[in-house]
Amino acid sequence: MTIASSRCLADLCRADFPILAQRVHDRPLIYFDNAATSQKPLAVLNALETYYRCYNANVHRGVHTLSAQATTAYEGARETVARFINASSAAEVIYTRNASEAINLVARSWGMTTLEAGDEIILSVMEHHSNLIPWQFVAQQTGACLKFVELTPEQTFDLAHYEELLSDRTRLVAVAHVSNTLGCLNPIPDIVRLAHAKGARVLVDACQSVPHLPIDVQQLGCDWLVASGHKMCAPTGIGFLWGRAELLRQMPPFLGGGEMIADVFLDHATYADIPHKFEAGTPAIAEAIALGAAIDYLNQWGMERIHAYEQELTAYLFERLQTLPNVTLYGPTAGERAALASFTVAQVHPHDLSTILDQAGIAIRAGHHCTQPLHRYLGVQSTARASLYFYNTREEIDQFIVALGEAIDFFGEVFA
Structure with missing residues (x-):
């Protein structure tokens, strides 16, 4: 199953999640904080x-x-x-x-x-x-x-x-x-x-x-x-x-x-x-x-179908993140893994990244994600985390990458 064919899963289910239709700071909401909590469908x-x-x-x-x-x-x-x-x-x-x-x-x-x-x-x-x-x-x-x-x-x-x-x-x-x-x-x-x-x-x-x-x-x-x-x-x-x-x-x-x-x-x-x-x-x-x-x-929808779709979304997310400058990714970047990416950007605090992205309507997590010992082990105080679910789309990833790239450019000029 390719992402072109499986992406219809998000297209089919998004209308079941009324919260996803709202705007944040006059931008369409892109909810990438699913590892913290998921959104709820009308059935629930x-x-x-x-x-x-x-x-x-x-x-x-x-x-x-x-x-x-x-x-x-x-x-x-x-x-x-x-x-x-x-x-x-x-x-x-x-x-x-x-x-x-x-x-x-x-x-x-x-x-x-x-x-x-x-x-x-x-x-x-x-x-x-x-x-x-x-x-x-x-x-x-x-x-x-x-x-x-x-x-x-x-x-x-x-x-x-x-x-x-x-x-x-x-x-x-x-x-x-x-x-x-x-x-x-x-x-x-x-x-x-x-x-x-x-x-x-x-x-x-x-x-x-x-x-x-x-x-x-x-x-x-x-x-x-x-x-x-x-x-x-x-x-x-x-x-x-x-x-x-x-x-x-x-x-x-x-x-x-x-x-x-x-x-x-x-x-x-x-x-x-x-x-x-x-x-x-x-x-x-x-x-x-x-x-x-x-x-x-x-x-x-079927858990096999959800997992397959998320695997393709995750591969695309990592592919796009690796095109950005000064981004360090944590965890394995290939193979079967969760639909999330934790990362840092050189010289930029994750909270600042999250704040800038929120202005673009994009919700990500920033902090230690209730894994302080792991962050100490990795040698970082905190990370930013984008986490996906089956109602997310490749287009949302594209918009996230554009906004993150703009944030990196902005902070690059600040620290230049």
Whole structure:
């Protein structure tokens, strides 16, 4: 499939995203901040409105019609998530507010109760803060130690270094599937195989992969996987943890309250089975239902088709960026990778670039992207990041390159 033929995907879907039709500073909006959060299609907006208009009620606890409708939609969305990632059962899908909460759930429920002094947790230098700080907490509380996989010269996950770090004391490996800064696609099946050979568990941060390519937890082989809905066309405030049923059943509850119980007495309680054991209190009902609607929408186009289109867009983006002077790109520039490009321009702060581009109606991200240790490792304070989704177009890339080139010329004259 060539970009000329596959670009029709954006042409077909853009009308479903009303926000993309607006103007910013009297320029057509070009939204290149999709790694931070994606835009929402009408199908998702309508799902939210329909819940509140037609069957707003609490789930599970009522026998009246509205509660039954809400429960059916809420649990139906869980089934949709399970099918989307090929989980063995919908009971393996735990709703959370976001991926950060999902990682904290595993860290508190499994990590705090399982790990001991001298146990080893392997992460990588590219991890998002959400997949770093919870494990720092665990290490501080249990005496476990953190070890970090470094990068290859191509700025990808160094599998050889990872093998060197693995030991008989390795208990957990927690890694991103796709780096939100480097864009590299990490070799999860190999990471899992090597970890399991040492008896270690593996958690995968899939925030930057679930929205963009087909995910099959059975093929990946990991023990837990987390994602955030807002990066995959769903609302904010909803995400999920997938875990192997036998592991989830062994883990104690993360939060206490209503819904997660079987029987309650004044001095003790017994707990519900998964998934409800980990879902205390009234959940984000509308958001969960809309997450299901978002997945239905993605499935309408097909994840293989979305991934193929984004791969072509990404190749074009890098091709165009490499024509500009004084631009340094981070992460691999060829092969299969995420639809994002992090870069710096000599002598120009990324925040200044972002401000200038915003005046042209172009939204990019500037900063450390919640990967401060990675930026220190790379020797830069911050980077600019343009991140794409399937509703973006080659024409938008062309306009971005023109505006970025003008910004580079402007700052070149300033620093001349």
